[in-house]
Each structure stands twice: as C-alpha cells, then as structure tokens.
Amino acid sequence: MHILIIAPEQIPVPPPVGGSVEHCIYQIAKKISSKHKVTIISRLRSNYPKTSRLGHITIIRVPGANKKAYLSNVLKTVKGHHYDRIQIDNRPRFVHAVRKVFPHTPISVFLHSTTFISSPMTSRKQAASDLSGANRIIGNSLSLQNHLKRTFPNISHKVRYVHLGVDLAQFRPRKEKKYSTGGRRPFVILFAGRLIPRKGIPVLMKATQIVRKSIPSARLHIAGGTGKPSYKQYLKKLASSLRIPVTFKGYVSRSQMPRFYQSGDCFVCPSQGHEAFGLVNVEAMASGIPAIASRNGGIPEIIRHEHNGLLVANYRSPKAFAKEIIKLAKDPSKAKRLTKQARLDVTRKFSWRATASKLEKIYTTKNST
Structure with a gap:
C-alpha cells in the first residue's frame, strides 16, 4: 500500500519547534510497517531540503505563502502519481480539490481537534460539505469521534478514531526520581x-x-x-x-x-x-x-x-x-x-507503533473506503 499524507501548510515535517500535528504525522509515518510506502507532502522552509528519504518514507516539501498557493503546489507535485490511500491532516477544506485530481482514490481526513470544523475557522455547513467528500474521517480520540458523529450525523458511518502516542525511549522517567513536599527544595x-x-x-x-x-x-x-x-x-x-x-x-x-x-x-x-x-x-x-x-x-x-x-x-x-x-x-x-x-x-x-498499527488496520480492512 502506498499512502500519501498531505500535511498542513504552516510548518515543515518534521517540525523544528512546536507543530504538534506535523510531529504526529512524522512519528506515525516512521512507525507504519515498512511493507508500505509513505509519501508526505509538507511545507518548504529554508534549511530544509526539497526531498528527504528515510527508509520507506519520502518527504516532499513544496512552497506556499498561503493555503491556496500551498495546495496548488501540492496538487501539481502529486498529479499523475498513484496512491492507494490519501490522508489529509487537519485541513478538511482541501478535500474537494484533492478529489478532483484523484476521483477514485480513497481519501481520509485525520482531525487533531475541532478547530477546522468549527467557527470561526468555518461554518458547520461548509465543514459538512468538506467532510462529505472524504471516504473516512479519523479523530484522535473517542471523544472527538463522538463529537463528529453528533455534529455531522449524515457522515457518522465514516468516522473512526485512533489515539496518538509518544516516543517511549525519548520520554522516560528519570532514575531515582525524588518528589518534593515543598520543604527545602521548591515544589x-x-x-x-x-x-x-x-x-x-x-x-x-x-x-x-x-x-x-x-x-x-x-x-x-x-x-x-x-x-x-x-x-x-x-x-x-x-x-x-x-x-x-x-x-x-x-x-x-x-x-x-x-x-x-x-x-x-x-x-x-x-x-x-x-x-x-x-x-x-x-x-x-x-x-x-x-x-x-x-x-x-x-x-x-x-x-x-x-x-x-x-x-x-x-x-x-x-x-x-x-x-x-x-x-x-x-x-x-x-x-x-x-x-x-x-x-x-x-x-x-500509547506508543506511536500502536497508533500506526491501528491506522494501518483502518486502511487495509475490507470496506474501509
């Protein structure tokens, strides 16, 4: 399976600082089984190469001063290529434009919050229209899944959820941690x-x-x-x-x-x-x-x-x-x-491997479109 992931237009993947969505994209892609290919389209920034390769992952970075310019460059870059699944992270407004270029490819929207399906970013009517063009909508929690189902009942059958994860080797307890009680040492x-x-x-x-x-x-x-x-x-x-x-x-x-x-x-x-x-x-x-x-x-x-x-x-x-x-x-x-x-x-x-595994299951299960 070849998965195309379209990142938001603001920060490159991997992000230099901040960029929780871009960080999640990068971590999940690294943990997707190497039997699958992953192509990530991301924002180009200075000091970043236009293309990076890491095993089964290819990151292509394109310029774009705003959403419209970025999306246009994304579509020019991917047009004519074949993908088995397209995932758009946190940008439901991209769906219809991507659908025009890939009329038969299953498209998923991976939502990390309610921000881009709510006011003031968009109207409920517009969000419903954007999401209707996707084959699958994925939230990062059961809570977000339930919110999506309540808010957009007409597409509730398309909604799933996948919990995010953490790098367990990087984030680990300090040896012999001592907890302050507010005595000599500050709490x-x-x-x-x-x-x-x-x-x-x-x-x-x-x-x-x-x-x-x-x-x-x-x-x-x-x-x-x-x-x-x-x-x-x-x-x-x-x-x-x-x-x-x-x-x-x-x-x-x-x-x-x-x-x-x-x-x-x-x-x-x-x-x-x-x-x-x-x-x-x-x-x-x-x-x-x-x-x-x-x-x-x-x-x-x-x-x-x-x-x-x-x-x-x-x-x-x-x-x-x-x-x-x-x-x-x-x-x-x-x-x-x-x-x-x-x-x-x-x-x-909550490991990234668990996140990637659940996402793979959604994408490879029959009738997942």
Whole structure:
C-alpha cells in the first residue's frame, strides 16, 4: 500500500519547534510497517531540503505563502502519481480539490481537534460539505469521534478514531526520581502548551496562588509559545498581581521536552475548551511525573482518576486544581504510585507503533473506503 499524507501548510515535517500535528504525522509515518510506502507532502522552509528519504518514507516539501498557493503546489507535485490511500491532516477544506485530481482514490481526513470544523475557522455547513467528500474521517480520540458523529450525523458511518502516542525511549522517567513536599527544595508545577486562552493558564496561576498558602515553595514553570505577544504580557502581569513565582520558558525544543517534564513535581493541564486528546499528558506520564488535568474531551481516555493521575471535574475552578496539587505535594508515596501506573499504561496503550498499527488496520480492512 502506498499512502500519501498531505500535511498542513504552516510548518515543515518534521517540525523544528512546536507543530504538534506535523510531529504526529512524522512519528506515525516512521512507525507504519515498512511493507508500505509513505509519501508526505509538507511545507518548504529554508534549511530544509526539497526531498528527504528515510527508509520507506519520502518527504516532499513544496512552497506556499498561503493555503491556496500551498495546495496548488501540492496538487501539481502529486498529479499523475498513484496512491492507494490519501490522508489529509487537519485541513478538511482541501478535500474537494484533492478529489478532483484523484476521483477514485480513497481519501481520509485525520482531525487533531475541532478547530477546522468549527467557527470561526468555518461554518458547520461548509465543514459538512468538506467532510462529505472524504471516504473516512479519523479523530484522535473517542471523544472527538463522538463529537463528529453528533455534529455531522449524515457522515457518522465514516468516522473512526485512533489515539496518538509518544516516543517511549525519548520520554522516560528519570532514575531515582525524588518528589518534593515543598520543604527545602521548591515544589515545581509544570505546564506545557500554547499560550492561548482555552488552555486555562490563568486558572492554573490562581490555583498556584492557593497552593502556596499550604506549600510556600511552590512555583510554576510554563513551556510554550504564543502567536500573540499581548497575551503573554497579560499572563506576566497576572502572575505579578498574584505574587506567584512563574518562569516562562518560551518554546522548548522537542529534544529538550523530556528534561522539562523531569524537572517538575507535577504536571497540570487545565484545558478550558474541548481537548480532543491532550498529547502533553501522555508525554508527562511517560516521563515519570504525576499528571493533573481537566476532565474534558479525550483526556479521561488517557488519565483515570486516582489510578494513573488526577482529573478535575470542576475545571473552571482554581480551588479544585489547587486541592489536587496539594494532595500530591503532601503525599509523595501517592505521587510515586500514580507515576508508576501511568508509565505502565502509556507503554501498553500509547506508543506511536500502536497508533500506526491501528491506522494501518483502518486502511487495509475490507470496506474501509
């Protein structure tokens, strides 16, 4: 089977920094069985070759200052070639243009969130039209699958889901990890993700203020960039007004992220909007740090409360997050138990090979079109 994967137009594959969708494309492609060929079409950037080959994978990079120009160059590049399956990641609007060039090839849309099927990016009517041209729609969680089925009932029979994964060799626990109880050593709370409102950073900052009443040494370290410097300035001002110690790490390279996770005593994901999957939780769990997250979207498919992490049902409430953080800070044995189980569960369920295997099964099963 020869699979063509069309990546979004913004960031090259593999991504230099950020680019969670592009990172997922690259990791899944590497783990697809070598008996299959994979061609990835991606954005061309300086310092990247136009073509890269890695075993059974070929990455072709094309220019494009905007979506229209990029898609035009993608189609010029692939026209006349044969593919057994075409996968379009996170760009439903590409479907009809790709269908014109490949009228008989099964097309899948792999969605990583609800962003490109919702306002303000698109209307429900337009999204339904775009998705109707695909043979299969794949979400990255059961939660996203169910959302798609509810929102677009006419195409519900086309929808499947595949959980994402983590590089288990790269993200691993530090040897002899010691959990701080906020004594001599600071108790470090971690957050990783884009600095945007729906990620809930203000809730976490207010929770940290509450935690410091019980654990005075508690401090917050934040990894991630933002497209709007004004929002980062708002967060800095909020930290100052709350009088809490916050370190903004900015973009942290993927190679440095394991070290970032290992530097903390707990990881918190306070998402306020629908979190389709929450890959950062899996990475933290694989890295041997206890995770606390909103009971939101696909996150409960990863974290089971009091089994391999902690979930916050009232995730709009800083008090609710503070309560769970304090629990971990005051009970190192609990933290150790949760992290041990988390690593075990991630190893069993959330490797990139498991992701690739499930995707292959969808694509090779009879009637998968």
